[in-house]
Amino acid sequence: MEEHEVYEKIQHKTNHRNKIQKAVTYIFLTLWALIVLFPFYWMILTSVKSYGAYNAEHTPAFFTLSPTIQNYIDAFTTVPLVGYLLNTAIFAVATTVIMVIVSTLAAYAFARLNFRGKNLVFTLFLSLMMIPSELVVITNFVTVTNLDLRNTFVGLVLPSVTSVFYIYLLKENFEQVPDELYRAAKVDGTSDLKYLWKVMIPICRPTIITITILKIIECWNSYVWPRLITDDPAYYLVSNGIQEIRENGFGRENIPAMMAAVVVISVPLIVLFLIFRKKIMAGVSQGGTKG
Amino acid sequence: MNRNHKKAWLYLLPALLFLIFFMVYPLIDVFIYSAEEGFNFASQSYFGVGLYNFSYVLHDPYFLQAVQNTIILVIITVPVSTGLALLISLGLSSIKPLRDLYQTIYFLPYVTNTLAVGLVFMILFQPTEYTDGLVNMVIEFFGGSAVDFIDGPYWAKMFVLCFYTVWIVLPFKILVLTSALASVNPDYYKAARVDGTPKWRVFTKITLPMISPMIFYLVITGFIGAFKAYSDAVALFGTDLNAAGMNTIVGYVYDMLYGDSGGYPSYASAAAIILFAIVLTVTCINLLVSSRKISR
Numbered sequence: 001m002e003e004h005e006v007y008e009k010i011q012h013k014t015n016h017r018n019k020i021q022k023a024v025t026y027i028f029l030t031l032w033a034l035i036v037l038f039p040f041y042w043m044i045l046t047s048v049k050s051y052g053a054y055n056a057e058h059t060p061a062f063f064t065l066s067p068t069i070q071n072y073i074d075a076f077t078t079v080p081l082v083g084y085l086l087n088t089a090i091f092a093v094a095t096t097v098i099m100v101i102v103s104t105l106a107a108y109a110f111a112r113l114n115f116r117g118k119n120l121v122f123t124l125f126l127s128l129m130m131i132p133s134e135l136v137v138i139t140n141f142v143t144v145t146n147l148d149l150r151n152t153f154v155g156l157v158l159p160s161v162t163s164v165f166y167i168y169l170l171k172e173n174f175e176q177v178p179d180e181l182y183r184a185a186k187v188d189g190t191s192d193l194k195y196l197w198k199v200m201i202p203i204c205r206p207t208i209i210t211i212t213i214l215k216i217i218e219c220w221n222s223y224v225w226p227r228l229i230t231d232d233p234a235y236y237l238v239s240n241g242i243q244e245i246r247e248n249g250f251g252r253e254n255i256p257a258m259m260a261a262v263v264v265i266s267v268p269l270i271v272l273f274l275i276f277r278k279k280i281m282a283g284v285s286q287g288g289t290k291g
Numbered sequence: 292m293n294r295n296h297k298k299a300w301l302y303l304l305p306a307l308l309f310l311i312f313f314m315v316y317p318l319i320d321v322f323i324y325s326a327e328e329g330f331n332f333a334s335q336s337y338f339g340v341g342l343y344n345f346s347y348v349l350h351d352p353y354f355l356q357a358v359q360n361t362i363i364l365v366i367i368t369v370p371v372s373t374g375l376a377l378l379i380s381l382g383l384s385s386i387k388p389l390r391d392l393y394q395t396i397y398f399l400p401y402v403t404n405t406l407a408v409g410l411v412f413m414i415l416f417q418p419t420e421y422t423d424g425l426v427n428m429v430i431e432f433f434g435g436s437a438v439d440f441i442d443g444p445y446w447a448k449m450f451v452l453c454f455y456t457v458w459i460v461l462p463f464k465i466l467v468l469t470s471a472l473a474s475v476n477p478d479y480y481k482a483a484r485v486d487g488t489p490k491w492r493v494f495t496k497i498t499l500p501m502i503s504p505m506i507f508y509l510v511i512t513g514f515i516g517a518f519k520a521y522s523d524a525v526a527l528f529g530t531d532l533n534a535a536g537m538n539t540i541v542g543y544v545y546d547m548l549y550g551d552s553g554g555y556p557s558y559a560s561a562a563a564i565i566l567f568a569i570v571l572t573v574t575c576i577n578l579l580v581s582s583r584k585i586s587r
Contacts, residue, residue, distance in 0.1 A: 025382045033396045043411040055420040106306035115299035139317030159313045239406040262407040273402040
């Protein structure tokens with residue numbers, strides 16, 4: 001009987017300890033969640049404070065009772081925000097479409113077709129993954145300048161197309177499609193291009209969607225190449241646009257309007273993320289590289 | 292058969308053209324640039340071949356400042372972010388309710404524009420008309436004294452930069468580590484429970500060895516990424532990083548190439564090659580250490 005009581009006591013104690021541990025875990029996780037979310041909250045909050053109210057604050061206010069959309073009107077009328085958004089959309093779509101076509105064709109050649117030197121070429125492709133963009137950006141800048149392609153979409157898009165990693169990812173995926181399908185198609189006299197279009201791409205659609213989204217995110221956030229290649233504000237992308245707004249945007253230090261622009265720039269990607277959450281996270285854990 | 296060969300090359304052709312023109316050729320060219328002394332961008336001429344560009348860069352105080360900044364940034368952010376990501380992933384894998392919500396929140400910084408959200412960090416740390424800024428308010432609340440984080444002393448600026456970098460890189464690390472933790476065979480934990488192994492021992496003897504390849508992967512990619520830091524610094528301190536004393540090596544490369552101090556692709560190439568050499572050395576050391584640790 002006594003033994004049983006001792007057992008209960010120990011059980012009780014560990015339960016108690018587990019509960020404390022759970023609580024500590026939750027507090028810690030919530031704390032970090034708050035640190036992550038707070039900048040977003042602060043940016044939205046500041047974007048609806050009026051210019052006068054923001055600058056008259058003697059202590060930063062954590063909420064506002066008189067939200068205004070004036071800053072959003074300012075962001076769209078005083079600076080060419082629509083132009084920046086449009087440029088970025090064109091840049092992202094063009095780059096992504098070309099990238100997907102080029103990568104699909106190359107991946108198909110590696111996965112399904114046979115040619116001499118395939119392994120050697122593929123190894124060379126893979127070794128290109130290790131080359132940091134900082135090394136090649138210098139010559140690309142000179143090339144594009146000499147070709148007189150600065151401040152054009154061609155100059156912006158073409159050097160941004162190449163991504164060896166996505167070719168690799170697609171090739172791995174294509175190889176999982178059973179050989180029997182290919183042979184059957186060949187017997188039926190289907191051409192390679194038709195087989196790729198009608199069979200391979202539909203089967204591998206999840207991977208193609210993943211790389212499309214990842215590339216769009218990359219394009220939306222790209223800063224270095226667009227900054228080097230564009231000095232005409234008519235061709236600025238959002239990253240350069242926001243830098244321009246910061247340095248001489250609203251004619252004065254208008255932080256609420258700046259925050260409105262930041263919200264407008266951030267929302268499209270966050271919406272995209274919330275829609276494709278599972279895909280994006282799976283894709284990034286497969287081979288994202290940021291940081 | 293020959294026809295098939297041709298077809299295969301045809302499929303490869305677009306990718307090959309892009310890669311050769313925008314990666315292979317530039318890679319060779321950057322070494323040529325770095326050796327051309329006194330290269331003039333306007334006339335495309337130079338008057339000698341040698342190592343002068345490297346010596347110029349290595350004696351440029353701006354470059355040395357950039358190297359110092361980058362190394363401090365690497366030494367602080369890589370261990371901090373990896374450790375924090377490990378703690379958070381362990382916490383995440385020990386809970387059930389709300390786990391999806393937390394994971395979604397933690398991933399948000401990954402899908403934000405670095406330049407745009409950097410502005411938010413700037414205003415959090417920056418004084419306004421009548422206040423010292425939000426962060427300073429918190430510091431003062433706890434009895435500290437206000438610091439100017441954006442235009443103030445070096446370490447205050449470095450703190451903001453490190454903080455922002457950690458904030459930006461954590462989503463990727465948390466994601467990788469949570470999936471690594473989820474892939475540990477649960478039988479090991481069950482066996483440990485049957486044996487009554489204390490939690491700390493379970494962590495050091497089962498969890499850590501099982502996920503150590505992923506930790507090393509994160510450390511290696513973390514080193515590479517941190518050495519290439521640039522846009523986070525621009526987001527916080529503006530494009531003139533030399534004036535702010537917050538330039539990074541990559542920032543130095545781009546400043547040499549373009550902008551008010553630009554037009555020197557030779558110096559830019561030399562600096563980029565030095566950066567690459569540093570990253571390569573550090574990565575090799577990392578790989579050596581990790582292969583030793585893992586095989587043991």
